[in-house]
Amino acid sequence: MQPALRSITWWLLALPLAVHAQEMPGLDLSAPPKGKPNAAAPDASKKAGAEPGTPLEKAVGVPGEADAALEDRVKAVQRKGFIKQGRLQLEAFVAPGVNDAFYEKLGVGGMVGYNLRDNLALALRGTYYYPVTTQYVRQGEIAFQSQLLSSELYGTAMLDGIWSPVYGKFAWLGRSIVHFDAYLLAGGGVAWSATSEAPRNEGPHVAADLGAGIRFYPNSFLCLDLGAVATFYADQASTVAPSSIQRVVSVTLGLSFFLPTGFEYYYP
C-alpha cells in the first residue's frame, strides 16, 4: 500500500473512535463539592437503564436505549406555540366596569394592533361606555340626603404599548394543550365625558391607561383575550367641586384575529 493511501485508511478507521471520544463527557477537573458523597453515580447508572426491563426499555423495545435518553446533558428547548411578530391583530371586546358601585359602565370597543416583535405590540383602542345607574344611588340619596357627583364617561381612544414577557401552555382536563401569554399594557390618549359636550364644551380630556391580561391561542389565527384595564383622566364633575383624577377600571373580554392567518416558526 502506498504511504498516502495507508494513512487515509488508518484515519478512516480511527474516525469512529474520535467521534465516540467527542460524545463522552470531558473530564471534570474541578474539585467535588465538600461533604457531598459520591455514591449517587452508581445508583443513577443503575436506574438509567442497566436494570433490564425498565419502563423506558419496554417502551422502546431495545435494551440499553434508556442510556441515550437519560444521559442527555442538553435539555430540550420547546418552541413557542404561537408567533405574533409581524402580524396584524384585530380585536372586538366588551369591558364592564368594576370599580363604581353607583354608576356602572358597560364598555364595548375594538382594537387594531401590530406586533413589532413577538413580545411587543402597538395598538389603537377605542371604547364606548353605556352607563348603568344602580340601586345604591337612590339608597345613598335617602340615607345621606345628598346628591352624588360623578364624572360620566362616554368613551376613550388610546394608543397603547403591549408587552408580553410571559408565555406558557395549559392542559385542558389533561388532554388538549392551549398556548397562552400574559401581557402588560400602558398608553395614552383622550377621553370624552359629559363635560366634553354642551353646555360646558370642554372637549376631550387627556387620558392614560394601564392594564394587564392573558391571551389564549386555540389555533394559528384566533385568540381569546381576558384582561383588566384602568383608565385615568382629569374631569370636574361639577363646577362647584374641584377637578379630580377619575379612575375607571374595566374587565375586558375580547376576541382577536391575527393577519396573516398563519405563521412560520423562526429560530432566534
Added chain:
Amino acid sequence: MSARTNLRVLWAAAALAAVPAAARGSEADAFENKIEPISGQLYGKARRFEIEPLLALSLDDAFYVKYFGGVRLGYHLSDSWSVAVTGQAGASQANSSTTLCTPSQGCTNASAQQLWEVPGNLKWIGGVEVLFSPVYGKVNVLGSSVLHLDFSIIAGVDWIESQAVLTPNQAAADYSSGGGPGNTGAPGVHLGLGTHVFFASFAAAALELKDYVYFADVNTGSATQASKLQNQIFLELGISFFLGGAGR
C-alpha cells in the same frame, strides 16, 4: 498491493467507519414514533386534603369596604374536582363615598345614624363550594423560570350575616335611645374564579375572585323596605397546604 486491492481496502475502511453511525441511526429510529411527548401534571391534587388560611378584601363597594380573614378546608375528589367548606369574618369600614360635602361646611364623614340606613356592612360568611379545575398550566417567566398553576371555576351556597338596614325613622329612634341595628342573615350563592400557583407538592399560593349574591332589605324612600338583590365581590388571597395522597 495492486490498485484494485487498495480500492477494496478503502471501501472496507469506509464501511467500518460508517458502522457506528448506523448504530446511532438505529438508536434514533428506536425512539422515533415510539415515545410520545407527554406534558405531565407535576403537582397532583387527587385524593388530597387542602387547608387554606386566607385574607379577603371586598371590591366595588358602595358604602362599606370589608377586610376579612378566614379558612377553607377542601378535599380533592380528583385533579379536576374538589369540594370545600369556607368561613370568613372581619371588619367593615365606611368608604370614601360616604363623605358628605357642602359648599358652606366642607366635607365630613357620614354619621353612624346615616350609615345604619345603607346595606353592605357584612359580618361573616360561611358556605360550601364546589371547584372545577379543568386547566393545569406551565408558565415561562422571562425565559428563565417555570411556574406551575391551575385555574378553577367555583360555585357555592352560603349564609351571609350582615348589619340590618334601618329605615330613617328606626335609625333616628335607635340613635336617640343609644341603641343600634342588630345583625340579620340571608342565604346566598357565590360564583368565582380561582388559581393555585404551586411552590411545592404540598404548598401553593391561592388567589380567588368571588361574587357573592344575596337578598337584603333596603330603603326605597317609602315607609317600608323592599328586598333587593345585592352583589358583593371579594378578592381572596391565601396559602394552601395539601395533605395526604401522593402529590404527583
